[in-house]
Amino acid sequence: MYFKAVGFLIWCCYSFTFGLDPCENHKKCDQCISDPNNCIWCAKDNIDDFRCKSIYEKSWCPNHRINPTSSINKTDDRSFSSDLGKSVQIKPQRYKIQLRIGQKIDFNFSYEAAKNYPVDIYFLVDASLSMQDIRTWTADQSESIYFTLSNLTSNVFLGLGTFVDKNAIPFSSIIDSERSYSFIHRLNLTEDFETFKTILKDAPAGQSFDEPEGGLDALGQVMTCKEEIGWREQSRKIIVLLTDGSYHAAGDGIQGGITRPYDGKCYTRNGVYLNEINMDYPSAGIISKLAKDEQMIIVFAVKQGIQNVYKKLSNSVRDSWSTTYDSDDMAKILKTIYEKITQRIKFDIKSEYRKNIEVKFEPDCFVNTSDSCIVHKGQEMNFVGSIKLLCDVEKDNFLVDVMIGGIKENLTLDIDVIKRCNCETDIKSEECNSFGNRRCGICECSPGRYGAKCECTATSRNTVNNTNSCTAPGDDKVCSGHGLCHCGSCNCNQRRNGRFCECDQDSCPRDASGATCNGHGNCVCGVCTCTSADWSGDACDCYKPTTPCIVDGKLCNNRGKCNCGSCRCAPIAQWDARYYQDKFCRVMHNPDCHSRQCELLLSCAQCHHSGNGNCSQCHSDVDVNVTKTLSDVNVTVAPWNLCLFKTNGICYSRFAYRYDDDNYSLQLVVQTDNDCAESYYMFGGLFLLALILIGVATLVAWKLVTDARDRHEYERFQKQRDEDMSETRCNPGFKPSTMMFSNPAFRKRSVHN
Numbered sequence: 001m002y003f004k005a006v007g008f009l010i011w012c013c014y015s016f017t018f019g020l021d022p023c024e025n026h027k028k029c030d031q032c033i034s035d036p037n038n039c040i041w042c043a044k045d046n047i048d049d050f051r052c053k054s055i056y057e058k059s060w061c062p063n064h065r066i067n068p069t070s071s072i073n074k075t076d077d078r079s080f081s082s083d084l085g086k087s088v089q090i091k092p093q094r095y096k097i098q099l100r101i102g103q104k105i106d107f108n109f110s111y112e113a114a115k116n117y118p119v120d121i122y123f124l125v126d127a128s129l130s131m132q133d134i135r136t137w138t139a140d141q142s143e144s145i146y147f148t149l150s151n152l153t154s155n156v157f158l159g160l161g162t163f164v165d166k167n168a169i170p171f172s173s174i175i176d177s178e179r180s181y182s183f184i185h186r187l188n189l190t191e192d193f194e195t196f197k198t199i200l201k202d203a204p205a206g207q208s209f210d211e212p213e214g215g216l217d218a219l220g221q222v223m224t225c226k227e228e229i230g231w232r233e234q235s236r237k238i239i240v241l242l243t244d245g246s247y248h249a250a251g252d253g254i255q256g257g258i259t260r261p262y263d264g265k266c267y268t269r270n271g272v273y274l275n276e277i278n279m280d281y282p283s284a285g286i287i288s289k290l291a292k293d294e295q296m297i298i299v300f301a302v303k304q305g306i307q308n309v310y311k312k313l314s315n316s317v318r319d320s321w322s323t324t325y326d327s328d329d330m331a332k333i334l335k336t337i338y339e340k341i342t343q344r345i346k347f348d349i350k351s352e353y354r355k356n357i358e359v360k361f362e363p364d365c366f367v368n369t370s371d372s373c374i375v376h377k378g379q380e381m382n383f384v385g386s387i388k389l390l391c392d393v394e395k396d397n398f399l400v401d402v403m404i405g406g407i408k409e410n411l412t413l414d415i416d417v418i419k420r421c422n423c424e425t426d427i428k429s430e431e432c433n434s435f436g437n438r439r440c441g442i443c444e445c446s447p448g449r450y451g452a453k454c455e456c457t458a459t460s461r462n463t464v465n466n467t468n469s470c471t472a473p474g475d476d477k478v479c480s481g482h483g484l485c486h487c488g489s490c491n492c493n494q495r496r497n498g499r500f501c502e503c504d505q506d507s508c509p510r511d512a513s514g515a516t517c518n519g520h521g522n523c524v525c526g527v528c529t530c531t532s533a534d535w536s537g538d539a540c541d542c543y544k545p546t547t548p549c550i551v552d553g554k555l556c557n558n559r560g561k562c563n564c565g566s567c568r569c570a571p572i573a574q575w576d577a578r579y580y581q582d583k584f585c586r587v588m589h590n591p592d593c594h595s596r597q598c599e600l601l602l603s604c605a606q607c608h609h610s611g612n613g614n615c616s617q618c619h620s621d622v623d624v625n626v627t628k629t630l631s632d633v634n635v636t637v638a639p640w641n642l643c644l645f646k647t648n649g650i651c652y653s654r655f656a657y658r659y660d661d662d663n664y665s666l667q668l669v670v671q672t673d674n675d676c677a678e679s680y681y682m683f684g685g686l687f688l689l690a691l692i693l694i695g696v697a698t699l700v701a702w703k704l705v706t707d708a709r710d711r712h713e714y715e716r717f718q719k720q721r722d723e724d725m726s727e728t729r730c731n732p733g734f735k736p737s738t739m740m741f742s743n744p745a746f747r748k749r750s751v752h753n
Helices: 002-018 031-032 130-138 141-150 193-202 215-224 252-256 286-293 304-316 331-342 591-611 677-724
Strands: 038-043 071-076 092-099 105-110 119-126 155-165 184-190 236-243 296-302 318-323 347-350 356-360 383-389 396-402 410-418 436-439 442-445 483-486 489-492 521-524 528-530 562-563 564-571 620-625 641-646 650-659 663-672
Touching: 031 038, 071 105, 092 105, 092 383, 119 130, 119 141, 119 215, 130 141, 130 193, 130 236, 141 155, 141 193, 141 331, 155 193, 155 215, 184 193, 215 236, 236 331, 252 396, 286 296, 286 304, 286 347, 286 591, 296 331, 296 564, 304 318, 318 331, 347 356, 356 396, 396 436, 591 620, 591 641, 591 650, 591 663
Parallel strands: 092 410, 119 155, 119 236, 236 296, 296 318, 620 663
Antiparallel strands: 071 092, 105 383, 155 184, 347 396, 356 383, 396 410, 436 442, 483 489, 521 528, 562 564, 641 650, 650 663
């Protein structure tokens, strides 16, 4: 709920910021106030704004707003009572509510458990042979069951019925209605437990062929056949199903050729279910619905080994219980379940429009059944409920029953849906051209007329609800979704036109400034219609005159075509090394292209140099002239360019070229004489260089040899010297440079003392 509230708040803020109001499309007051967004209608005459809004400013329609609110009144408020057959446990019993769609209204009610509220317990027992001991055991406990429950309430009735399975193959081995049957009612609800005991013991045993039994068949009849069973109007109704086998459910009947679904009605006459071989088994869903509608509590008391099967079934059936009959004696089991049922209150809602309403309770005993829902004897419990109608419903009046699980009492909410505005009516108003009544600020037109002021006449193709004349063939939107159908014609929104508003005035191409059709035409259904003969094209962006393409009196320099005011130039020729041309197709000179141009013309020049007059290497746009020497032609001045090339490996020749931009061609002059002087100088220089290199190499070699010989002599000397110094010898002619003399008169002081 928190996230829903936050989401709604964000949506409201977004709607207010961007002007999105879901109510603005409503054209009548009754439609407006029936919107779940709590729309408000303005009944003021001749209003220029929307009449229906949920987001508005204070200045909008201050004194003519129609905004009905919900109201509630008690219509049945009897006091609590515990009288038999007249007990009252819910107070009040009925509310009359004027409820507007989308609004919530609160209601108060109380609950007080009646003293000694009657209890009807119907035992539905599996009569198979395997259940013989359990039937006897249950019959023996009937007195204990009766008196145990009588200690809880003084009004206890017991009833009895048995079942086996459908009397049809393959559910039974033989067709015998005495041994195989879906349901037999054997004892009406009574307080005579002795009779109950006797009939249960004497009930004949039956037999089925397969393991699952027909318990759901019997359950359906017990809950729907109120008069046959003897259910009391005011009682807590408990059905105890005793079995040791699983159950057949909807769809299993097809095994015996039975395909007709069970419809939830009573087909038991004189205690016997008559449609067992005509109708399929009930589904868990229909069993749950019947239990809810009749406020019956089902107890599945089964064998220990199959409890999980019935536990799953119990989870699908509202207010049902699952237990095992061998866990304790039956009296204690029923006492425990009865105390749990009666000690906690649980609400249920019943209405034909259950999905269209939102009902809440405080404390919540509908979903959570908290500790606040525990019943204390003799204590009145107070509750606050709220109901909200989420959307429009077909009927103007419907009922919602708030029921308490296990008792056939309820609080009835008698709801009148607020669908009509309470406005005065001006009969045959002049505002409506006398063809309608003025109500809530608008005209309600007479038959055959429609429109805001009843100004339109209805025809077979043109009525208020028939918009065929405003709908384009193949389209399902009125006026293409961009206008309103008025009197059979489309009133288009801004920037839309056409018979069906199919044309968008802004759908044509725009230029950089945002102008449609380049500012030179009109947009008609997405197509530009140019307004000037000088402009053409899908976007009126093509300028027809060729003036912008002319330079120096030539159209695109005679090298291209003028298209929409711009030159589309021919590609640069293969013989031309230049790579850039301007917007007028003029090929621009570039000094960096000279070497490349020489390469492109080399093969042509070599061919003509060799004297071959038929040179396929030369392009037709290259005008070639051959001369003995270029000095014969003054090519040393611009715009001539000189190129040098080898002829026979050692000699050179030259050619010169220049561009003719007027005719986009090239003039080439090829020299036939060879120039070998440069080759001689080159070879002489190379010979001199070789001599120098040889001399340097000779000096280097001499130096290396000399160094090697000196190194060898030094190493030999060093080796001989080492050998001579290997032994120490005394020089006989050597005399030391010092002499020693002794003084005979010297006496040491130590000796003297």
